[in-house]
Amino acid sequence: MRPILMKGHERPLTFLKYNRDGDLLFSCAKDHTPTVWFADNGERLGTYRGHNGAVWCCDVSRDSSRLITGSADQTAMLWDVQTGTQLHTFTFDSPARSVDFSVGDKLAVITTDPFMGLTSAIHVKRISEDPSEQISESVLVLKGPQGRINRAVWGPLNKTIISAGEDAVIRIWDAETGKILKESDKEIGHKKGITSLQKSVDGSHFITGSLDKSAKLWDIRTLTLIKNYTTERPVNAVTMSPLLNHVVLGGGQDASAVTTTDHRAGKFEAKFYDKILTEEIGGVKGHFGPINALAFNPDGKSFSSGGEDGYVRLHHFDQDYFNIKI
DSSP, X not given: OOOEEEXXXXXXXXXXXXXXXXXXXXXXXXXXXXXXXXXXXXXXXXXXXXXXXXXXXEEEOTTSOEEEEEETTSEEEEEETTTOOEEEEEEOSSOEEEEEEOTTSSEEEEEEOOBTTBOOEEEEEEOOSSGGGOOOOEEEEEEOOSXXXXXXXXXXXXXXXXXXXXXXXXXXXXXXXXXXXXXXXXXXXXXXXXXEEEEOTTSSEEEEEETTTEEEEEETTTOOEEEEEEOSSOEEEEEEOSSSSEEEEEEOOOGGGOOGGGOOGGGSOEEEEETXXXXXXEEEOOOSSOEEEXXXXXXXXXXXXXXXXSOEEEEEXXXXXXXXXX
């Protein structure tokens, strides 16, 4: 499996996202410039210029016409995917960490970091069809959790919002009233901050990755813990195959915590686990630093990883991969 190395960022990668058709890959990094690539050959299509800070997260609309990005410059921006034009800027009092379009793309959830005495918050914005009618006001603002909220995504039918972050608690909020409906059990939940969260294709369950060196699979409605995957280093990124029962974990220590003795590239591999049996079935090496972002192509035939080294690595699976027997 020869990876395609995509060098378009000067700083560490933070997030990767495929569009729904699987032909485009969007990458975010600490270098202010979200980038879009062809997902089959890794050719760079273009960049979105306008942020003045690290871009933490992005999401693309169902029809691939709009992109939303959240940045440390205290803004979330809406872009025209094709032209790279800025359609609207949502301004906040603190850095924007996570963005997610609702089903139907009529709403977006944006989380902001704790900053200068402000707590972390979840903002729900209405997204207009016509950019000239776009308003900046939030439909709903949710506050409460201590520490940073690293990810917030929409639950089934846009009725709920699921958030997770530094306090290691997963919360399900009512998207209408803003009330907390459920919180993950401290006994079975993560013990350290949750870095990443991703929903399954059918939206019935989701996976979380944490600094406690584990990933966990949860039922999206009941917040029941389904499976637990353990590894020997902090997990920064998680993703699930839409095709096979495979879970991929990526991570490694924070760059500041890596000692000179731990410089073997093999430490920073994307590890594949059997989703049902929770056993490790393989790994893909290559990054010279922790993996911060992982994404599966919606067709399940390729995946990409983004690292602290500034590279995006695009892997198309060999036929052998689809014949793995446990």
